[in-house]
Each structure stands twice: as structure tokens, then as C-alpha cells.
Amino acid sequence: MKKQTIDDLLMKFDSHLRELRRHSYTISQYWQIWKLLRTYMSNSGITYFDPGVGKEFIDIRLGKYDYNSLDRQQKRLVNVIDALYLFQKSGTIALGRSPQRRKPPLVFEGKAGEVIKTYIETNAKVYSLRPGTIYKHTIALHEFLAFITSEGLVDVSELAERHILALIELVSSKSAYRRFLMLTVVKGFLGYIYEEGLTGKDLSFLIPKTNYKSQPKLPSVYSSDEIKSVLSTIDRSSAIGKRNYAMLLLATKLGLRISDIAGLTFENFNWDTGIIKLYQFKTGKEITLPILPEVGNAIINYLKYGRPVSDDNHCFLKHFYPYLRLNPQDVSYAARYYFRHSKVDVKDRKHGAHALRHSFATHLLDNNVSFPVISETLGHSQTESTMYYLRVSKQQLSQCALDVLLVPISFYTQEGGFAS
Numbered sequence: 001m002k003k004q005t006i007d008d009l010l011m012k013f014d015s016h017l018r019e020l021r022r023h024s025y026t027i028s029q030y031w032q033i034w035k036l037l038r039t040y041m042s043n044s045g046i047t048y049f050d051p052g053v054g055k056e057f058i059d060i061r062l063g064k065y066d067y068n069s070l071d072r073q074q075k076r077l078v079n080v081i082d083a084l085y086l087f088q089k090s091g092t093i094a095l096g097r098s099p100q101r102r103k104p105p106l107v108f109e110g111k112a113g114e115v116i117k118t119y120i121e122t123n124a125k126v127y128s129l130r131p132g133t134i135y136k137h138t139i140a141l142h143e144f145l146a147f148i149t150s151e152g153l154v155d156v157s158e159l160a161e162r163h164i165l166a167l168i169e170l171v172s173s174k175s176a177y178r179r180f181l182m183l184t185v186v187k188g189f190l191g192y193i194y195e196e197g198l199t200g201k202d203l204s205f206l207i208p209k210t211n212y213k214s215q216p217k218l219p220s221v222y223s224s225d226e227i228k229s230v231l232s233t234i235d236r237s238s239a240i241g242k243r244n245y246a247m248l249l250l251a252t253k254l255g256l257r258i259s260d261i262a263g264l265t266f267e268n269f270n271w272d273t274g275i276i277k278l279y280q281f282k283t284g285k286e287i288t289l290p291i292l293p294e295v296g297n298a299i300i301n302y303l304k305y306g307r308p309v310s311d312d313n314h315c316f317l318k319h320f321y322p323y324l325r326l327n328p329q330d331v332s333y334a335a336r337y338y339f340r341h342s343k344v345d346v347k348d349r350k351h352g353a354h355a356l357r358h359s360f361a362t363h364l365l366d367n368n369v370s371f372p373v374i375s376e377t378l379g380h381s382q383t384e385s386t387m388y389y390l391r392v393s394k395q396q397l398s399q400c401a402l403d404v405l406l407v408p409i410s411f412y413t414q415e416g417g418f419a420s
Contacts, residue, residue, distance in 0.1 A: 003048045004088060006041055010034050013087050020093075020309050022321065033080040036061075049088065054081040083321075093322065106142045111155045116141045119192050130284060140185040156193050157200075164190070164206045180210045220349040221359045227252050233342040239306035240319050244334045246298040247316055251335070251356040254289050257282060258328040258353045264315040271296075 017027050040057050041049070058081055062074055070078065083093050108117045120141060124134045147170065148156075151163055164186075171182045190204035222230075231248060235241040250256045250264075259281035268278045269291065276289045291299075299315065308317055314325035332352045339351035349355070 005047055006038050006049045009049055009084065009088055010038070013084060016087065016092070020321075023319075026320065029076065030080055033077055034084070037081065037084075049084070051085050054085050057081065106138060108142065108145060110149070112148060112153065113145055115156050115193065115198060116145055116189070119189055123188070123192070130281070132281065136181060137185050140182050141189060143182065144186050144189070156198050159190075159193075159199060159203060161201075161203065161206060164203050168207065183207050183210050220351070220355045221362045222344065222349075222355060223359075226344045227356065227359060229344050230338050230342045233338045236301075239302075239308075242298070242302040242306035243316055243319070244338070246295070246302045247331055248335060248338070248353070248356065249295045249298050251331075251353050252360060253292050253295050255357045255360040256289075257357065258331040261331050261353070262314075262316065262326045262328045265313045266315065267313065268315075269299075 014027065014030075017030065037049075037054075037057050040060070041047070041053065046053055058078060061077060062070070065074070067075065067078060087093055108114065120134065120138055123129065123137065129137070144167070147167055148159065148163065151166070153159065153163070167186065168183070171179045174182070187204045187207040190199075190207070191202065193199050194202040194204065231245065231252070234245045234248070236245050247261050250261050251258075254276070257280070260278060263281055264276075264278065268276055270277065271291070274291045274296070276291055277286065279286050303315070307315075308319060308323045310317055310323040312323065312325055316326045316331075317323045318326060318330070332354070335353035335356060336351055339346050339355075344351075
């Protein structure tokens, strides 16, 4: 790596950031830290920048530190110096997080931890579990390990009925979903260790069967005019507005889930045939949808005039360095933002991206599209899931109405009342 003065390095890095279309405010944030670095080097009589200089500068400012314990400003200091060294070394800035910035993985220690790790790996392989499901199971079993450790247990062979009953009591105060997840996952684990001969008694019978219903209420739906009002709120002259408009069209016109919108890659689009083909994140089922002109134009407009320069092949990106793919929560947040800033009355109605999917399905029902077609479009594995939307389609419900015989007024005015 050739020697490079700090001024020369900073000017080239500044030009590189502008080529990447970094926001001027972001670049100014870089310069705030660069000026501090340049002052430190000048006062120390240092002309050339290298990793050692950057480390000394950070050590003086922060002392001995744990990155994950730093506040936002301190993390920015580390990130900017780290990016400066990386640019000096490679001439670019990497996408993604450096190892020091990643959240530490969950650790399963001890004999019990080893058994749990083996179970997670075996279960994932046998049942071909998706990453999201594996992650949920990992979280639940990590909590279970913490619980049995607090009970003074080292090996799963030490588990007894009183421990499981104590666990059930402990999770009773959690939300319905957390309780369902914890008990279901632990029940499976207890059955596993019994079948493997790691415990002398099947303790899984102590955990009652739980059934979590995530659809107890009517889904929130919006009319076509209300959805148009929400979409009209988006400022499509900005890069983020172009992105958000395209994302919300995918929800309103094609009924895609937020996880699938966030996960779309260039490979999912076949522009020659005009179709989108993807495997749904939630179900793993492959679906094929048409690229409607309005949707396609919005996506192309974003890709050409709004999307940051990036090697990431995901369609929709965050608009700040390092330009990572969006999370499903980002899509949901965008929908809620525009709902709240529109003139649509959202009182007592959910107003996230899923409400757009609900509305899409209900509009199809109102237009007499058959259940199998709607199920296929939404990617439901069973038509029963589509029945969920029938409850809010007034047009479809009206077809279920039964004739009621008229009751003569004399019935209500008769004397004597009702004999018990």
C-alpha cells in the first residue's frame, strides 16, 4: 500500500462518495471526523495516514472500548476511520458490516448447550426449516438454556417435572405469541431428548398443546379511493419516494408480503416475458405474477433514477451507506408513514403494508374472482387462508344472507308475555 498524505486521501475519498451519490449531509458528517483526524495528525507531526494512525486516533478519543457498547456518535467515529482505511487499501468502500460491527451470535455453553445446538441443527435439516424459523427456535431455546442454567442445571438429564412446571409459570406472563413459541419449541426439544435417551422420562407431556390464532380480529381494508389517496402522498421526485412508491404498488397491485417485497432481487424479474417469479419467504411456495405496466414503470423509474450505486442484487436498498437491502420492517414503516400523512381516516384500523394486501384480496373478491385464483395470487398454501378475507367483503357476505320471515306486529303487542 503506497504512502498517501491525509489531504490527498481525504479529497479522493470525498470524490468517491460523491460518485456514489452519497447525500451531502452524510459527506459533511464524514468531514466532521476527518477534520478531527487531520488536526490530530498535524499536532503529532504525522504526514501519512495508515491503519496504525487511525487506531491511535480512535484510542485517544475513546480509550479501550467495546464497539457494541458505544453510543451512536462514537460508532460513527469508528466507522468513518474504518472506511477511510478500507478506501485507502482498496479504492472503494465495502458493502455490509465489518466483523466488529456485527451483533455477537447467541452462545450455547455447557453440556446442555451442546445438546440444544445439536437439536437445532438436526431439526432444521430433517424438517427443512427456513432461516426465519430456525432463528425463532434458536431464540426460544437460548432463553430455555438461560432458564435451566438459573435453576442450577448443567445437563439435560437433570431436568425434572418441577423445572418444566416452573417454566410454564414463568412464560404465563408473556404475550400470547411468545408463550406459544416458547412452549411449542421446548415441547419439541423435550420429546427429542427423551427419544435420544438423554433423559429417563418424557417431560414433553407436561406442556399443554397450545394454539395461537393470529387472526382473531377482522382485517383492516381500504377502498380503492383511499389507497389512491395514500399513494398520492408519496413524493416521487425524490429517490426514496421513487423506491417507496414502487414498493407500495407491489403490495396494492400484486398483494406481495413485506418480506417478499424486501427480498426481491433482479433475478426475480423477467422483463422479456413480463413476469415476476419468486419463492415466498413465509411459505416457500413459488408464485408467478404479471409485471403490470404501472408497477413495472415505477420499478424501472426507481432503478434508473433513484437506486444508489451498489453491488447488492436486491431491488430495493436503504439509502444510506453501506446501501444494504431493506428489511421487511422498512417496507412496513414506509406504508405506515404514508397512511398517517394522507387524508385517509385510519382510526381503529391497522395501516401498515399488510392492510394493503388485505385490501387487494378483498377487492378481488368484490370483483367475483374465484377463491382458487385469489389463493394462487396471494401464494396461500390452502384456500382456507383466503376465507379470512371473506369476512370483510360486504358484497360476498350479502350472498350468504338468509331470508327472514316477517313477524306480524300482533306478536309484539300480545298480552300474557312469555311463559317460562
